[in-house]
Amino acid sequence: xxxxxxxxxxxxxxxxxxxxxxxxxxxxxxxxxxxxxxxxxxxxxxxxxxxxxxxxxxxxxxxxxxxxxxxxxxxxxxxxxxxxxxxxxxxxxxxxxxxxxxxxxxxxxxxxxxxxxxxxxxxxxxxxxxxxxxxxxxxxxxxxxxxxxxxxxxxxxxxxxxxxxxxxxxxxxxxxxxxxxxxxxxxxxxxxxxxxxxxxxxxxxxxxxxxxxxxxxxxxxxxxxxxxxxxxxxxxxxxxxxxxxxxxxxxxx
Amino acid sequence: xxxxxxxxxxxxxxxxxxxxxxxxxxxxxxxxxxxxxxxxxxxxxxxxxxxxxxxxxxxxxxxxxxxxxxxxxxxxxxxxxxxxxxxxxxxxxxxxxxxxxxxxxxxxxxxxxxxxxxxxxxxxxxxxxxxxxxxxxxxxxxx
Numbered sequence: 216x217x218x219x220x221x222x223x224x225x226x227x228x229x230x231x232x233x234x235x236x237x238x239x240x241x242x243x244x245x246x247x248x249x250x251x252x253x254x255x256x257x258x259x260x261x262x263x264x265x266x267x268x269x270x271x272x273x274x275x276x277x278x279x280x281x282x283x284x285x286x287x288x289x290x291x292x293x294x295x296x297x298x299x300x301x302x303x304x305x306x307x308x309x310x311x312x313x314x315x316x317x318x319x320x321x322x323x324x325x326x327x328x329x330x331x332x333x334x335x336x337x338x339x340x341x342x343x344x345x346x347x348x349x350x351x352x353x354x355x356x357x358x359x360x361x362x363x364x365x366x367x368x369x370x371x372x373x374x375x376x377x378x379x380x381x382x383x384x385x386x387x388x389x390x391x392x393x394x395x396x397x398x399x400x401x402x403x404x405x406x407x408x409x410x411x412x413x414x415x416x417x418x419x420x421x422x423x424x425x426x427x428x429x430x431x432x433x434x435x436x437x438x439x440x441x442x443x444x445x446x447x448x449x450x451x452x453x454x455x456x457x458x459x460x461x462x463x464x465x466x467x468x
Numbered sequence: 469x470x471x472x473x474x475x476x477x478x479x480x481x482x483x484x485x486x487x488x489x490x491x492x493x494x495x496x497x498x499x500x501x502x503x504x505x506x507x508x509x510x511x512x513x514x515x516x517x518x519x520x521x522x523x524x525x526x527x528x529x530x531x532x533x534x535x536x537x538x539x540x541x542x543x544x545x546x547x548x549x550x551x552x553x554x555x556x557x558x559x560x561x562x563x564x565x566x567x568x569x570x571x572x573x574x575x576x577x578x579x580x581x582x583x584x585x586x587x588x589x590x591x592x593x594x595x596x597x598x599x600x601x602x603x604x605x606x607x608x609x610x611x
Contacts, residue, residue: 231542231543234469234473234476234542237469237473237477238476238477238480241477241480241481241484242480242484245480245481245484245487246484248484248488249484249487249488249491252488252497253491253496253497434493436517
């Protein structure tokens with residue numbers, strides 16, 4: 216029969232009182248810390264006034280215009296939460312658009328009072344959209360992805376940064392520059408702003424999903440719950456008037 | 469304090485961090501206290517869930533099992549059981565791998581760091597060191 220020696224086992228304590236005390240302190244401290252740092256979530260979903268007329272201005276649409284649910288986003292390119300949403304949650308929304316569960320429509324809402332380059336970014340994206348809806352989304356992605364290159368005063372005049380994006384995504388840069396330097400899309404951007412404000416939007420990003428206004432960025436899980444809820448209660452609706460094809464807003468002038 | 473006590477205490481701390489993050493993910497807490505990094509971005513991203521459950525909820529389960537093994541290993545009935553150090557090592561190894569994966573996602577995919585995730589990862593590293601030490605020290609050799 217083999218003999219074994221047990222090497223270097225730490226001797227068991229006769230009393231575990233101090234151990235239990237330590238665990239108790241950890242539990243009490245942790246529960247107290249969680250309780251102190253917990254604030255109930257603020258309400259961030261509201262009912263849109265059902266008496267409002269349908270959205271009268273075209274946004275930039277992704278997906279089937281006849282999809283059962285239309286997710287409309289009003290956003291400001293210089294808003295950091297909007298940039299975060301574009302990076303983190305929007306890809307999942309785009310997948311829903313790709314599979315026909317939703318259509319996803321983007322509207323400009325530059326808050327120029329606090330974001331100096333927000334309007335310029337909106338012009339940059341609109342002028343890219345002037346060359347095609349895919350070009351709009353490519354510029355939209357480039358502007359958000361390059362947030363740290365131009366936003367919050369990092370570029371005194373972001374025109375050069377946006378021109379770089381225009382080259383990068385293969386735009387006709389001559390046409391883009393001519394558009395950017397004109398007021399071609401001033402009326403459209405203003406109309407997007409007005410439409411958002413009419414719906415009670417005063418911050419970004421904000422979303423209108425069916426008759427639900429979502430103020431601020433929410434997790435994908437919650438957004439999907441709202442989408443599913445809207446889809447369950449609203450039968451497949453015809454495309455909004457004047458918008459039976461992929462939306463490509465034209466310049467206001 | 470023994471190594472197993474330390475593992476139990478650290479696992480208990482990790483459990484409550486996971487509880488906090490799970491409550492946030494479930495929408496029961498409006499805002500995370502996050503001094504450094506961007507906790508919201510990480511926890512609310514698509515990678516905040518794993519197999520349909522919040523990652524933090526998986527963390528709760530992990531730390532609970534780890535705590536149970538270490539806690540049991542401090543009591544006479546289980547203290548000499550050869551499976552205790554092996555289980556601790558196995559759990560610690562799994563924790564290291566999963567924490568490394570989550571850290572990779574933060575740095576290279578989500579491009580945001582969650583302070584609480586980093587603290588949890590550090591807890592796992594310390595637990596792993598203790599688990600290896602415990603396993604080596606508990607080795608049984610022929611005389």
